[in-house]
Amino acid sequence: MLKKTLIAVSAIPLTTLALTSCGSDSAAGGTDDDGTITMGFAQVGAESGWRTANTKSIQETAEAEGIDLKFSDAQQKQENQIKAIRSYIQQKVDIIAFSPVVETGWDTVLLEAKRAGIPVILTDRAVDSEDTSLYETFLGSDFVLEGEKAGEWLVENAAEADVDGDGDVNVVELQGTTGAAPAIDRKTGFESAIAADDSISIGASQTGDFTRDGGKKVMEAFLKSEDGIDVVFAHNDDMGLGAIEAIEAAGLTPGKDVKIITIDAVKDGMAALAEGKISFIVECNPLLGPQLMDLAKKVLAGEEVPERVVTEETTFTQEQAKEVLPERQY
Ligand code: AHR
Numbered sequence: 666m667l668k669k670t671l672i673a674v675s676a677i678p679l680t681t682l683a684l685t686s687c688g689s690d691s692a693a694g695g696t697d698d699d700g701t702i703t704m705g706f707a708q709v710g711a712e713s714g715w716r717t718a719n720t721k722s723i724q725e726t727a728e729a730e731g732i733d734l735k736f737s738d739a740q741q742k743q744e745n746q747i748k749a750i751r752s753y754i755q756q757k758v759d760i761i762a763f764s765p766v767v768e769t770g771w772d773t774v775l776l777e778a779k780r781a782g783i784p785v786i787l788t789d790r791a792v793d794s795e796d797t798s799l800y801e802t803f804l805g806s807d808f809v810l811e812g813e814k815a816g817e818w819l820v821e822n823a824a825e826a827d828v829d830g831d832g833d834v835n836v837v838e839l840q841g842t843t844g845a846a847p848a849i850d851r852k853t854g855f856e857s858a859i860a861a862d863d864s865i866s867i868g869a870s871q872t873g874d875f876t877r878d879g880g881k882k883v884m885e886a887f888l889k890s891e892d893g894i895d896v897v898f899a900h901n902d903d904m905g906l907g908a909i910e911a912i913e914a915a916g917l918t919p920g921k922d923v924k925i926i927t928i929d930a931v932k933d934g935m936a937a938l939a940e941g942k943i944s945f946i947v948e949c950n951p952l953l954g955p956q957l958m959d960l961a962k963k964v965l966a967g968e969e970v971p972e973r974v975v976t977e978e979t980t981f982t983q984e985q986a987k988e989v990l991p992e993r994q995y
Pocket of ligand 1: 712713714715716789790847875900901902903928929949
């Protein structure tokens with residue numbers, strides 16, 4: 666039964682680019698006597714449509730594969746995630762997986778897991794730690810590349826994006842959670858791509874914490890403080906959707922008076938793209954459950970796993986969104 670499941674999972678054409686491999690010598694965890702794997706998963710929260718889809722993918726895959734999943738929602742607080750991980754260590758789960766809310770500050774708790782012989786898998790977001798032996802593998806997107814794709818689209822469409830026709834493309838940026846890998850990396854990637862065109866600059870940049878409400882509030886403030894906003898670059902769809910509410914409330918037309926670029930491609934974002942309110946979306950795939958469970962089984966079986974597994978992703982224009990929206994799963 667385990668063999669059959671592994672074959673089915675590896676057939677999923679989602680991802681995977683192995684850069685380097687590492688062994689699993691800290692994988693002293695094993696399965697229960699009856700072979701059941703117990704996984705403790707410390708989720709970031711429920712801040713966005715992406716996160717909801719990610720949680721569903723993890724929970725449904727665990728159930729389908731008979732993995733006993735202990736799940737916690739940290740409400741975007743690092744201290745809650747650390748508490749959850751410590752509780753999983755105390756409960757002697759077989760394996761821990763988590764999506765770190767911010768990049769730094771994990772070494773102590775990861776060392777506790779290592780000393781307890783419980784392997785850890787990072788999903789979605791990375792940690793900034795020099796000691797890579799503290800985790801087995803990192804499964805998730807290349808966030809720098811996502812930011813670059815957003816910036817490259819803007820460079821290619823700079824003339825159209827200069828909505829007030831003053832020769833400059835004034836961008837306001839809605840950043841994700843301060844200190845989170847996707848916020849840091851998407852900003853880096855976007856800035857490096859727009860450096861190719863001197864007419865494009867970021868006039869204001871603030872965190873909206875990856876939430877719709879956060880994006881709306883920051884955009885309301887930008888509309889009051891910034892003159893001549895041409896483009897919003899939102900680090901996720903939810904903040905872009907919040908920005909749409911603020912732009913419409915200010916009597917402007919999103920997509921015409923202000924162009925919006927977002928990342929994720931969840932259903933609500935894709936609907937706004939198809940309607941012309943968003944101009945371009947870079948995909949970030951939340952359906953990590955099958956690959957996560959596959960990696961967990963391999964680690965616990967003592968098999969080699971790639972040190973890094975990168976999720977394959979695409980981009981969507983308005984026309985492409987119209988085509989794929991009816992079949993969009995999340
Ligand atoms: O870490 C992935 C990011 O976190 C998604 O882009 C965002 O929507 C989520 O909250």
